[in-house]
Amino acid sequence: MSVVKAKAESRGLHLEEPLIFGRGAARGRSGVDLEDADISDSPLHKKNLLRDKAPDLPGLSEPEAVRHYVRLSQKNYGIDSGIFPLGSCTMKHNPRLNERMARLVGLGDLHPLQPLGTVSGALLLMERLSEWLLRLTGMAAVSLTPRAGAHGELCGMMAIRAALRERGEERERRRVLVPESAHGTNPATAALAGYRLEAIPANAEGRMDVKDFRARLGGARLGGTRLGGDVAALMLTNPNTCGLFERDIVEIAEALHQAGGFFYCDGANFNALAGRVKPGDLGIDAMHINLHKTFSTPHGGGGPGAGPVVFSEALARFAPLPALRREGEALLLIENRADAEKRGLRPIGRMASFHGQMGMFIRALSYMMSLGGDGIRQASEDAVLSANYILASLQDLMSAPFPSPCMHEALFDDSFLKGAGVETLDFAKALIDRGVHPMTIYFPLIVRGAFLIEPTETESKESLDGFIEAMRSLARAALDGKAEMFKDAPRHAPRRRLNETLAARKPVLRWGGREI
Secondary structure (H helix, E strand, O other): OOHHHHHHOOEOOEOOOOOHHHHOOOOOOOOOOOOOOOOOOOHHHHOOOOOOOOOOOOOOOHHHHHHHHHHHHHOOOOOOOOOOOEOOOOOOOOOHHHHHHHOOOOOOOOOOOOOHHHOHHHHHHHHHHHHHHHHHHOOOEEEOOOOOHHHHHHHHHHHHHHHHHHOOOOOOOOEEEEEOOOOOHHHHHHHHOOOEEEEEOEOOOOOEOHHHHHHHHOOOEEOOEEOOOOEEEEEEEOOOOOOOOOOOHHHHHHHHHHOOOEEEEEOOOHHHOOOOOOHHHHOOOEEEOOHHHHOOOOOOOOOOOOOOEEEOOOOHHHOOEOEEEEEOOEEEEEOOHHHHHHOOOOOOOEOOOOOOOHHHHHHHHHHHHHHHHHHHHHHHHHHHHHHHHHHHHHOOOOEOOOOOOOOOOEEEEOHHHOOOOOOHHHHHHHHHOOOOOOOEEOOOOOOOOOEEEOOOOOOOHHHHHHHHHHHHHHHHHHHOOOHHHHHOOOOOOOOOOOOHHHHHHOOOOEEOOEEO
């Protein structure tokens, strides 16, 4: 796209332009003056590692480069742009105070290879964060190492496997039960850990079918297969992906433990429970916590992430290395198995080269200390209140498969669109024209044409009312037979509707102004 053509396609202050290589394709032009360097004595020169021609870089001045990237940033919707109601993702505001703390001298410039004697303050910060996580969850031990939620799941499942190995039951316990309402990473994690999966269906209320679960634990026959003590674990998300609390969770934990299995809980939705419910009181053995979902660290962009895992007494000694331990006045980072075993630990090994993501630890602890225990409790309560406000405000026009009060997410299906000629995807694309990022769609899979909405606690009532009005206006338009406005949407976005599947499989790549 030429610069002239791009200007002609611009609308108001929204400016269209080609990629940076298309703009700065002129060769021999640069925004800076660099003197020729004498590299005749350089070791690179002797090893023939020098370029034989100039790098193929765009030739833009500094203002042109700045404007280009600012315009790109304006094409990207984020939590700083407006409400971001992605269900299951918890796109909450990241307080700027946390960002300031993460950039403090001595913390913002830490290096993972520094000698331990120079990072005592960082270790103390990690200890404080661990104390908060243990206090909020009621668990016995925590590992800060895992880099993200799924990484934490794998950590928990490996600890369960190590406990079964110590009991001499690793080979016979090969089944992991996963409800259909669990997060999608749960079955993937269990498979990666080498287990055979069994899905437990949801009941009419959107919760795990406890009767089916009990049958799979006992000595009954199910589908012609004899079931016995071969269950390693249950991986359950609570609140689940329907936005509902598994009210039978204590009964579920007791039955599982009686059968010799371990209880892994996906803690991604802890933002609905923090300060109100301690997972340790529910009989959970291991649970990961997504710091970006519950404690406001940045979310998305491929990282950086953090997914600490908390463990019950039964699994605490299997937590991975490095392990943070206080012995008297000394705060130690135990890095090798021999030192760990001297202290009665049986670590599963290392989940990563270094001990977690320090920048996320700082932000999360800043959030916790800013709010305090009562503030964290209120945040959870407000998140649940916001979701129920949306559910109550929309269910007269939209169809809720489980109309009872929800937790932190409001869930709708597509049955209200039957006969309207509008699909869930069409509805979501039309929402973009209202200036709102769409909610999660087609998930959870157990609900047809799902709309999963999570407002979090960080949206004001005015913000929620604006979102609700946008949803209601679209629902009315669909029910009034205005299907054509949905099929063309979005009409006001920088790009029209794309074929996402084709774009993912056959991306159009350009370099230096040329398609490759």
